[in-house]
Amino acid sequence: MKLFRIPMRGSVLWAILTQLLLCRNGVFAGNGTKACKLGTESSSQRKVLERLEPLAHRNLSVEVTEEKEKYTYVFQLCGDAGGVPNAGVIQKKIDSKDKPTIIGSYTSTEVIGGSDWVMLLYHNGDKYDSHCNQEERKAMIMISCNKNTEAGNFEVILEDRDRLKDCFYLFELDSSAVCPPVQSQLSAGSIILIIGFCFVAVYLIGGFLYQRLIVGAKGMEQFPNYAFWVEVGNLSADGCDFVCRSKNREEAPAYRGVSADALDEEPEERDDHLLPM
Structure with missing residues:
Protein backbone atom coordinates (compact mmCIF):
# COMPACT_ATOMS: atom_id res chain seq x y z
CA MET A 1 0.00 0.00 0.00
CA LYS A 2 1.46 3.32 -1.05
CA LEU A 3 1.13 6.48 0.94
CA PHE A 4 0.89 9.70 -1.02
CA ARG A 5 2.28 12.78 0.63
CA ILE A 6 0.29 15.87 -0.22
CA PRO A 7 2.39 19.03 -0.11
CA MET A 8 0.96 21.63 2.22
CA ARG A 9 2.22 25.12 2.76
CA GLY A 10 2.87 26.34 6.27
CA SER A 11 0.25 29.10 6.03
CA VAL A 12 -2.51 26.64 5.07
CA LEU A 13 -1.57 24.29 7.91
CA TRP A 14 -1.51 27.18 10.34
CA ALA A 15 -4.99 28.32 9.21
CA ILE A 16 -6.42 24.82 9.73
CA LEU A 17 -4.87 24.54 13.20
CA THR A 18 -6.24 27.97 14.13
CA GLN A 19 -9.77 27.01 13.06
CA LEU A 20 -9.56 23.77 15.04
CA LEU A 21 -8.45 25.70 18.10
CA LEU A 22 -11.24 28.23 17.74
CA CYS A 23 -13.81 25.47 17.34
CA ARG A 24 -12.46 23.83 20.48
CA ASN A 25 -12.86 27.05 22.44
CA GLY A 26 -16.42 27.47 21.22
CA VAL A 27 -15.93 30.47 18.97
CA PHE A 28 -17.83 28.92 16.09
CA ALA A 29 -20.41 27.23 18.29
CA GLY A 30 -23.90 28.62 18.15
CA ASN A 31 -25.16 31.76 16.50
CA GLY A 32 -24.06 34.58 18.78
CA THR A 33 -26.64 35.47 21.39
CA LYS A 34 -29.20 33.24 19.64
CA ALA A 35 -27.46 30.27 21.27
CA CYS A 36 -28.80 31.42 24.64
CA LYS A 37 -32.09 29.74 25.50
CA LEU A 38 -34.49 31.86 27.49
CA GLY A 39 -36.61 30.30 30.20
CA THR A 40 -39.58 32.21 28.83
CA GLU A 41 -39.05 33.34 25.26
CA SER A 42 -39.98 36.99 24.77
CA SER A 43 -39.08 39.63 22.23
CA SER A 44 -38.09 42.12 24.94
CA GLN A 45 -35.52 39.78 26.49
CA ARG A 46 -34.22 38.77 23.09
CA LYS A 47 -33.74 42.44 22.19
CA VAL A 48 -31.72 43.00 25.37
CA LEU A 49 -29.58 39.97 24.54
CA GLU A 50 -28.84 41.36 21.08
CA ARG A 51 -27.20 44.36 22.75
CA LEU A 52 -24.58 41.96 24.14
CA GLU A 53 -23.65 40.56 20.72
CA PRO A 54 -20.05 41.96 20.84
CA LEU A 55 -19.40 39.79 23.92
CA ALA A 56 -20.66 36.52 22.46
CA HIS A 57 -18.35 33.47 22.58
CA ARG A 58 -15.56 35.28 24.42
CA ASN A 59 -14.00 33.55 27.44
CA LEU A 60 -13.51 35.96 30.35
CA SER A 61 -11.81 34.61 33.47
CA VAL A 62 -10.67 35.70 36.92
CA GLU A 63 -8.70 34.03 39.70
CA VAL A 64 -9.76 34.41 43.34
CA THR A 65 -8.71 32.99 46.70
CA GLU A 66 -11.45 31.56 48.91
CA GLU A 67 -10.64 29.99 52.29
CA LYS A 68 -6.97 29.49 51.40
CA GLU A 69 -7.91 27.81 48.13
CA LYS A 70 -7.56 29.31 44.68
CA TYR A 71 -10.29 29.10 42.07
CA THR A 72 -10.69 30.22 38.50
CA TYR A 73 -14.06 31.48 37.29
CA VAL A 74 -14.71 31.48 33.55
CA PHE A 75 -17.64 33.28 31.90
CA GLN A 76 -18.81 33.07 28.32
CA LEU A 77 -21.88 34.71 26.82
CA CYS A 78 -24.07 32.16 25.04
CA GLY A 79 -21.20 29.70 24.64
CA ASP A 80 -19.37 26.87 26.39
CA ALA A 81 -17.32 28.49 29.15
CA GLY A 82 -13.93 26.82 29.36
CA GLY A 83 -15.08 24.25 26.81
CA VAL A 84 -17.68 22.75 29.20
CA PRO A 85 -20.87 21.98 27.22
CA ASN A 86 -23.85 24.24 28.00
CA ALA A 87 -21.95 26.01 30.80
CA GLY A 88 -22.18 29.80 30.89
CA VAL A 89 -20.10 30.21 34.06
CA ILE A 90 -17.82 27.59 35.64
CA GLN A 91 -15.69 27.37 38.76
CA LYS A 92 -12.45 25.43 38.56
CA LYS A 93 -10.11 24.72 41.45
CA ILE A 94 -6.51 25.55 40.58
CA ASP A 95 -4.02 22.66 40.79
CA SER A 96 -6.84 20.14 40.99
CA LYS A 97 -7.93 17.43 38.61
CA ASP A 98 -11.56 17.65 39.69
CA LYS A 99 -14.00 18.53 36.97
CA PRO A 100 -15.20 22.14 36.88
CA THR A 101 -18.33 23.13 38.75
CA ILE A 102 -21.04 24.63 36.57
CA ILE A 103 -22.32 27.82 38.22
CA GLY A 104 -24.94 28.52 35.55
CA SER A 105 -26.02 27.29 32.14
CA TYR A 106 -26.74 29.46 29.12
CA THR A 107 -29.44 26.96 28.10
CA SER A 108 -31.53 28.49 30.90
CA THR A 109 -31.03 32.23 30.57
CA GLU A 110 -32.88 35.22 31.95
CA VAL A 111 -31.97 38.79 31.13
CA ILE A 112 -33.06 42.21 32.41
CA GLY A 113 -31.87 45.47 30.87
CA GLY A 114 -31.84 49.20 31.58
CA SER A 115 -30.58 52.23 29.71
CA ASP A 116 -26.92 51.60 30.56
CA TRP A 117 -26.85 48.18 32.24
CA VAL A 118 -27.86 44.56 31.72
CA MET A 119 -28.39 41.86 34.34
CA LEU A 120 -27.73 38.38 32.95
CA LEU A 121 -28.88 35.31 34.92
CA TYR A 122 -27.76 31.75 34.25
CA HIS A 123 -29.82 29.04 35.97
CA ASN A 124 -29.54 25.23 36.17
CA GLY A 125 -26.04 25.05 37.61
CA ASP A 126 -24.65 22.09 39.58
CA LYS A 127 -26.37 21.44 42.90
CA TYR A 128 -24.81 22.47 46.20
CA ASP A 129 -23.42 19.66 48.33
CA SER A 130 -24.66 20.90 51.71
CA HIS A 131 -25.76 24.53 51.29
CA CYS A 132 -29.08 26.07 50.22
CA ASN A 133 -31.00 22.77 50.60
CA GLN A 134 -28.86 21.37 47.78
CA GLU A 135 -30.56 23.54 45.19
CA GLU A 136 -29.02 24.30 41.83
CA ARG A 137 -26.42 27.05 41.58
CA LYS A 138 -27.26 30.30 39.84
CA ALA A 139 -25.00 32.99 38.33
CA MET A 140 -25.88 36.66 38.11
CA ILE A 141 -23.66 38.81 35.87
CA MET A 142 -24.08 42.57 36.19
CA ILE A 143 -22.85 44.23 32.97
CA SER A 144 -22.43 48.02 33.30
CA CYS A 145 -21.70 50.69 30.73
CA ASN A 146 -18.09 51.69 30.14
CA LYS A 147 -17.45 53.47 26.85
CA ASN A 148 -13.69 52.94 27.09
CA THR A 149 -13.66 49.14 26.82
CA GLU A 150 -15.54 46.49 24.87
CA ALA A 151 -15.00 43.90 27.62
CA GLY A 152 -13.47 44.92 30.94
CA ASN A 153 -12.27 42.81 33.84
CA PHE A 154 -14.55 39.98 34.92
CA GLU A 155 -14.86 40.20 38.72
CA VAL A 156 -16.42 38.06 41.46
CA ILE A 157 -18.45 40.25 43.81
CA LEU A 158 -20.30 37.82 46.08
CA GLU A 159 -21.29 34.21 46.67
CA ASP A 160 -24.45 34.21 48.77
CA ARG A 161 -24.99 30.65 49.99
CA ASP A 162 -25.94 31.27 53.64
CA ARG A 163 -29.68 30.98 53.10
CA LEU A 164 -32.23 28.26 52.65
CA LYS A 165 -32.98 29.00 49.01
CA ASP A 166 -32.33 31.42 46.14
CA CYS A 167 -28.57 31.35 46.63
CA PHE A 168 -26.51 32.96 43.88
CA TYR A 169 -23.09 34.02 42.64
CA LEU A 170 -22.77 37.69 41.71
CA PHE A 171 -20.28 38.80 39.05
CA GLU A 172 -19.52 42.18 37.51
CA LEU A 173 -18.33 43.22 34.08
CA ASP A 174 -17.88 46.56 32.29
CA SER A 175 -18.60 46.84 28.59
CA SER A 176 -19.39 49.45 25.96
CA ALA A 177 -21.96 47.06 24.46
CA VAL A 178 -24.62 48.17 26.97
CA CYS A 179 -23.98 51.90 26.61
CA PRO A 180 -26.83 53.90 25.08
CA PRO A 181 -26.27 55.18 21.54
CA VAL A 182 -24.89 58.69 21.29
CA GLN A 183 -27.63 61.12 20.31
CA SER A 184 -26.91 63.90 17.86
CA GLN A 185 -26.74 67.31 19.58
CA LEU A 186 -27.41 69.28 16.39
CA SER A 187 -30.82 70.86 15.89
CA ALA A 188 -32.59 71.14 12.55
CA GLY A 189 -31.58 74.79 12.23
CA ASP A 238 -28.40 102.99 -2.40
CA GLY A 239 -31.43 101.36 -0.81
CA CYS A 240 -29.96 101.65 2.67
CA ASP A 241 -29.09 105.29 2.04
CA PHE A 242 -32.60 106.04 0.82
CA VAL A 243 -34.36 104.27 3.71
CA CYS A 244 -32.09 105.13 6.65
CA ARG A 245 -31.25 108.78 5.93
CA SER A 246 -34.07 111.21 6.74
CA LYS A 247 -32.28 114.60 6.35
CA ASN A 248 -32.11 116.67 3.18
CA ARG A 249 -29.03 115.83 1.14
CA GLU A 250 -28.38 119.52 0.27
CA GLU A 251 -25.94 121.06 2.72
CA ALA A 252 -26.89 124.30 4.44
CA PRO A 253 -24.76 127.43 3.88
CA ALA A 254 -21.88 127.98 6.29
CA TYR A 255 -22.97 131.51 7.37
CA ARG A 256 -26.32 132.62 8.64
CA GLY A 257 -28.24 135.24 6.73
CA VAL A 258 -26.75 134.28 3.41
CA SER A 259 -29.01 132.31 1.13
CA ALA A 260 -27.87 129.65 -1.20
CA ASP A 261 -29.11 131.63 -4.18
CA ALA A 262 -26.84 134.51 -3.25
CA LEU A 263 -23.86 132.21 -3.16
CA ASP A 264 -24.65 130.82 -6.58
CA GLU A 265 -24.76 134.30 -8.18
CA GLU A 266 -21.34 135.77 -8.84
CA PRO A 267 -21.08 139.59 -9.12
CA GLU A 268 -20.23 140.96 -12.50
CA GLU A 269 -16.77 142.45 -12.48
CA ARG A 270 -16.22 145.76 -14.28
CA ASP A 271 -12.81 146.12 -15.83
CA ASP A 272 -13.48 149.14 -18.03
CA HIS A 273 -10.98 151.28 -16.13
CA LEU A 274 -8.21 148.97 -17.25
CA LEU A 275 -8.72 149.84 -20.91
CA PRO A 276 -6.51 152.61 -22.40
CA MET A 277 -8.25 155.88 -22.86
Whole structure:
Protein backbone atom coordinates (compact mmCIF):
# COMPACT_ATOMS: atom_id res chain seq x y z
CA MET A 1 0.00 0.00 0.00
CA LYS A 2 1.46 3.32 -1.05
CA LEU A 3 1.13 6.48 0.94
CA PHE A 4 0.89 9.70 -1.02
CA ARG A 5 2.28 12.78 0.63
CA ILE A 6 0.29 15.87 -0.22
CA PRO A 7 2.39 19.03 -0.11
CA MET A 8 0.96 21.63 2.22
CA ARG A 9 2.22 25.12 2.76
CA GLY A 10 2.87 26.34 6.27
CA SER A 11 0.25 29.10 6.03
CA VAL A 12 -2.51 26.64 5.07
CA LEU A 13 -1.57 24.29 7.91
CA TRP A 14 -1.51 27.18 10.34
CA ALA A 15 -4.99 28.32 9.21
CA ILE A 16 -6.42 24.82 9.73
CA LEU A 17 -4.87 24.54 13.20
CA THR A 18 -6.24 27.97 14.13
CA GLN A 19 -9.77 27.01 13.06
CA LEU A 20 -9.56 23.77 15.04
CA LEU A 21 -8.45 25.70 18.10
CA LEU A 22 -11.24 28.23 17.74
CA CYS A 23 -13.81 25.47 17.34
CA ARG A 24 -12.46 23.83 20.48
CA ASN A 25 -12.86 27.05 22.44
CA GLY A 26 -16.42 27.47 21.22
CA VAL A 27 -15.93 30.47 18.97
CA PHE A 28 -17.83 28.92 16.09
CA ALA A 29 -20.41 27.23 18.29
CA GLY A 30 -23.90 28.62 18.15
CA ASN A 31 -25.16 31.76 16.50
CA GLY A 32 -24.06 34.58 18.78
CA THR A 33 -26.64 35.47 21.39
CA LYS A 34 -29.20 33.24 19.64
CA ALA A 35 -27.46 30.27 21.27
CA CYS A 36 -28.80 31.42 24.64
CA LYS A 37 -32.09 29.74 25.50
CA LEU A 38 -34.49 31.86 27.49
CA GLY A 39 -36.61 30.30 30.20
CA THR A 40 -39.58 32.21 28.83
CA GLU A 41 -39.05 33.34 25.26
CA SER A 42 -39.98 36.99 24.77
CA SER A 43 -39.08 39.63 22.23
CA SER A 44 -38.09 42.12 24.94
CA GLN A 45 -35.52 39.78 26.49
CA ARG A 46 -34.22 38.77 23.09
CA LYS A 47 -33.74 42.44 22.19
CA VAL A 48 -31.72 43.00 25.37
CA LEU A 49 -29.58 39.97 24.54
CA GLU A 50 -28.84 41.36 21.08
CA ARG A 51 -27.20 44.36 22.75
CA LEU A 52 -24.58 41.96 24.14
CA GLU A 53 -23.65 40.56 20.72
CA PRO A 54 -20.05 41.96 20.84
CA LEU A 55 -19.40 39.79 23.92
CA ALA A 56 -20.66 36.52 22.46
CA HIS A 57 -18.35 33.47 22.58
CA ARG A 58 -15.56 35.28 24.42
CA ASN A 59 -14.00 33.55 27.44
CA LEU A 60 -13.51 35.96 30.35
CA SER A 61 -11.81 34.61 33.47
CA VAL A 62 -10.67 35.70 36.92
CA GLU A 63 -8.70 34.03 39.70
CA VAL A 64 -9.76 34.41 43.34
CA THR A 65 -8.71 32.99 46.70
CA GLU A 66 -11.45 31.56 48.91
CA GLU A 67 -10.64 29.99 52.29
CA LYS A 68 -6.97 29.49 51.40
CA GLU A 69 -7.91 27.81 48.13
CA LYS A 70 -7.56 29.31 44.68
CA TYR A 71 -10.29 29.10 42.07
CA THR A 72 -10.69 30.22 38.50
CA TYR A 73 -14.06 31.48 37.29
CA VAL A 74 -14.71 31.48 33.55
CA PHE A 75 -17.64 33.28 31.90
CA GLN A 76 -18.81 33.07 28.32
CA LEU A 77 -21.88 34.71 26.82
CA CYS A 78 -24.07 32.16 25.04
CA GLY A 79 -21.20 29.70 24.64
CA ASP A 80 -19.37 26.87 26.39
CA ALA A 81 -17.32 28.49 29.15
CA GLY A 82 -13.93 26.82 29.36
CA GLY A 83 -15.08 24.25 26.81
CA VAL A 84 -17.68 22.75 29.20
CA PRO A 85 -20.87 21.98 27.22
CA ASN A 86 -23.85 24.24 28.00
CA ALA A 87 -21.95 26.01 30.80
CA GLY A 88 -22.18 29.80 30.89
CA VAL A 89 -20.10 30.21 34.06
CA ILE A 90 -17.82 27.59 35.64
CA GLN A 91 -15.69 27.37 38.76
CA LYS A 92 -12.45 25.43 38.56
CA LYS A 93 -10.11 24.72 41.45
CA ILE A 94 -6.51 25.55 40.58
CA ASP A 95 -4.02 22.66 40.79
CA SER A 96 -6.84 20.14 40.99
CA LYS A 97 -7.93 17.43 38.61
CA ASP A 98 -11.56 17.65 39.69
CA LYS A 99 -14.00 18.53 36.97
CA PRO A 100 -15.20 22.14 36.88
CA THR A 101 -18.33 23.13 38.75
CA ILE A 102 -21.04 24.63 36.57
CA ILE A 103 -22.32 27.82 38.22
CA GLY A 104 -24.94 28.52 35.55
CA SER A 105 -26.02 27.29 32.14
CA TYR A 106 -26.74 29.46 29.12
CA THR A 107 -29.44 26.96 28.10
CA SER A 108 -31.53 28.49 30.90
CA THR A 109 -31.03 32.23 30.57
CA GLU A 110 -32.88 35.22 31.95
CA VAL A 111 -31.97 38.79 31.13
CA ILE A 112 -33.06 42.21 32.41
CA GLY A 113 -31.87 45.47 30.87
CA GLY A 114 -31.84 49.20 31.58
CA SER A 115 -30.58 52.23 29.71
CA ASP A 116 -26.92 51.60 30.56
CA TRP A 117 -26.85 48.18 32.24
CA VAL A 118 -27.86 44.56 31.72
CA MET A 119 -28.39 41.86 34.34
CA LEU A 120 -27.73 38.38 32.95
CA LEU A 121 -28.88 35.31 34.92
CA TYR A 122 -27.76 31.75 34.25
CA HIS A 123 -29.82 29.04 35.97
CA ASN A 124 -29.54 25.23 36.17
CA GLY A 125 -26.04 25.05 37.61
CA ASP A 126 -24.65 22.09 39.58
CA LYS A 127 -26.37 21.44 42.90
CA TYR A 128 -24.81 22.47 46.20
CA ASP A 129 -23.42 19.66 48.33
CA SER A 130 -24.66 20.90 51.71
CA HIS A 131 -25.76 24.53 51.29
CA CYS A 132 -29.08 26.07 50.22
CA ASN A 133 -31.00 22.77 50.60
CA GLN A 134 -28.86 21.37 47.78
CA GLU A 135 -30.56 23.54 45.19
CA GLU A 136 -29.02 24.30 41.83
CA ARG A 137 -26.42 27.05 41.58
CA LYS A 138 -27.26 30.30 39.84
CA ALA A 139 -25.00 32.99 38.33
CA MET A 140 -25.88 36.66 38.11
CA ILE A 141 -23.66 38.81 35.87
CA MET A 142 -24.08 42.57 36.19
CA ILE A 143 -22.85 44.23 32.97
CA SER A 144 -22.43 48.02 33.30
CA CYS A 145 -21.70 50.69 30.73
CA ASN A 146 -18.09 51.69 30.14
CA LYS A 147 -17.45 53.47 26.85
CA ASN A 148 -13.69 52.94 27.09
CA THR A 149 -13.66 49.14 26.82
CA GLU A 150 -15.54 46.49 24.87
CA ALA A 151 -15.00 43.90 27.62
CA GLY A 152 -13.47 44.92 30.94
CA ASN A 153 -12.27 42.81 33.84
CA PHE A 154 -14.55 39.98 34.92
CA GLU A 155 -14.86 40.20 38.72
CA VAL A 156 -16.42 38.06 41.46
CA ILE A 157 -18.45 40.25 43.81
CA LEU A 158 -20.30 37.82 46.08
CA GLU A 159 -21.29 34.21 46.67
CA ASP A 160 -24.45 34.21 48.77
CA ARG A 161 -24.99 30.65 49.99
CA ASP A 162 -25.94 31.27 53.64
CA ARG A 163 -29.68 30.98 53.10
CA LEU A 164 -32.23 28.26 52.65
CA LYS A 165 -32.98 29.00 49.01
CA ASP A 166 -32.33 31.42 46.14
CA CYS A 167 -28.57 31.35 46.63
CA PHE A 168 -26.51 32.96 43.88
CA TYR A 169 -23.09 34.02 42.64
CA LEU A 170 -22.77 37.69 41.71
CA PHE A 171 -20.28 38.80 39.05
CA GLU A 172 -19.52 42.18 37.51
CA LEU A 173 -18.33 43.22 34.08
CA ASP A 174 -17.88 46.56 32.29
CA SER A 175 -18.60 46.84 28.59
CA SER A 176 -19.39 49.45 25.96
CA ALA A 177 -21.96 47.06 24.46
CA VAL A 178 -24.62 48.17 26.97
CA CYS A 179 -23.98 51.90 26.61
CA PRO A 180 -26.83 53.90 25.08
CA PRO A 181 -26.27 55.18 21.54
CA VAL A 182 -24.89 58.69 21.29
CA GLN A 183 -27.63 61.12 20.31
CA SER A 184 -26.91 63.90 17.86
CA GLN A 185 -26.74 67.31 19.58
CA LEU A 186 -27.41 69.28 16.39
CA SER A 187 -30.82 70.86 15.89
CA ALA A 188 -32.59 71.14 12.55
CA GLY A 189 -31.58 74.79 12.23
CA SER A 190 -27.92 73.96 12.86
CA ILE A 191 -27.99 71.26 10.20
CA ILE A 192 -29.53 73.69 7.69
CA LEU A 193 -26.85 76.29 8.47
CA ILE A 194 -24.07 73.72 8.02
CA ILE A 195 -25.50 72.66 4.67
CA GLY A 196 -25.80 76.32 3.62
CA PHE A 197 -22.18 77.03 4.56
CA CYS A 198 -21.08 73.97 2.61
CA PHE A 199 -22.89 75.20 -0.51
CA VAL A 200 -21.35 78.68 -0.16
CA ALA A 201 -17.87 77.19 0.27
CA VAL A 202 -18.29 75.02 -2.82
CA TYR A 203 -19.58 78.01 -4.81
CA LEU A 204 -16.67 80.28 -3.81
CA ILE A 205 -13.91 77.71 -4.22
CA GLY A 206 -15.29 76.25 -7.46
CA GLY A 207 -15.98 79.69 -8.94
CA PHE A 208 -12.53 80.97 -8.00
CA LEU A 209 -10.82 78.01 -9.64
CA TYR A 210 -12.97 78.36 -12.75
CA GLN A 211 -12.29 82.09 -13.12
CA ARG A 212 -8.57 81.69 -12.53
CA LEU A 213 -7.81 78.49 -14.45
CA ILE A 214 -10.40 78.52 -17.27
CA VAL A 215 -11.23 82.18 -17.84
CA GLY A 216 -7.77 83.45 -16.85
CA ALA A 217 -9.06 86.26 -14.64
CA LYS A 218 -6.76 88.22 -12.34
CA GLY A 219 -7.24 90.22 -9.18
CA MET A 220 -10.79 90.80 -7.92
CA GLU A 221 -12.21 89.46 -11.17
CA GLN A 222 -11.32 85.97 -9.91
CA PHE A 223 -14.27 86.25 -7.56
CA PRO A 224 -17.20 84.29 -9.10
CA ASN A 225 -19.88 86.54 -10.70
CA TYR A 226 -17.90 89.60 -9.63
CA ALA A 227 -19.89 92.12 -11.73
CA PHE A 228 -23.20 90.80 -10.41
CA TRP A 229 -22.18 91.05 -6.75
CA VAL A 230 -20.73 94.54 -7.25
CA GLU A 231 -24.07 95.67 -8.70
CA VAL A 232 -25.92 94.01 -5.84
CA GLY A 233 -23.66 95.82 -3.36
CA ASN A 234 -24.25 99.20 -5.01
CA LEU A 235 -28.00 98.71 -5.13
CA SER A 236 -28.03 97.61 -1.49
CA ALA A 237 -26.05 100.69 -0.47
CA ASP A 238 -28.40 102.99 -2.40
CA GLY A 239 -31.43 101.36 -0.81
CA CYS A 240 -29.96 101.65 2.67
CA ASP A 241 -29.09 105.29 2.04
CA PHE A 242 -32.60 106.04 0.82
CA VAL A 243 -34.36 104.27 3.71
CA CYS A 244 -32.09 105.13 6.65
CA ARG A 245 -31.25 108.78 5.93
CA SER A 246 -34.07 111.21 6.74
CA LYS A 247 -32.28 114.60 6.35
CA ASN A 248 -32.11 116.67 3.18
CA ARG A 249 -29.03 115.83 1.14
CA GLU A 250 -28.38 119.52 0.27
CA GLU A 251 -25.94 121.06 2.72
CA ALA A 252 -26.89 124.30 4.44
CA PRO A 253 -24.76 127.43 3.88
CA ALA A 254 -21.88 127.98 6.29
CA TYR A 255 -22.97 131.51 7.37
CA ARG A 256 -26.32 132.62 8.64
CA GLY A 257 -28.24 135.24 6.73
CA VAL A 258 -26.75 134.28 3.41
CA SER A 259 -29.01 132.31 1.13
CA ALA A 260 -27.87 129.65 -1.20
CA ASP A 261 -29.11 131.63 -4.18
CA ALA A 262 -26.84 134.51 -3.25
CA LEU A 263 -23.86 132.21 -3.16
CA ASP A 264 -24.65 130.82 -6.58
CA GLU A 265 -24.76 134.30 -8.18
CA GLU A 266 -21.34 135.77 -8.84
CA PRO A 267 -21.08 139.59 -9.12
CA GLU A 268 -20.23 140.96 -12.50
CA GLU A 269 -16.77 142.45 -12.48
CA ARG A 270 -16.22 145.76 -14.28
CA ASP A 271 -12.81 146.12 -15.83
CA ASP A 272 -13.48 149.14 -18.03
CA HIS A 273 -10.98 151.28 -16.13
CA LEU A 274 -8.21 148.97 -17.25
CA LEU A 275 -8.72 149.84 -20.91
CA PRO A 276 -6.51 152.61 -22.40
CA MET A 277 -8.25 155.88 -22.86
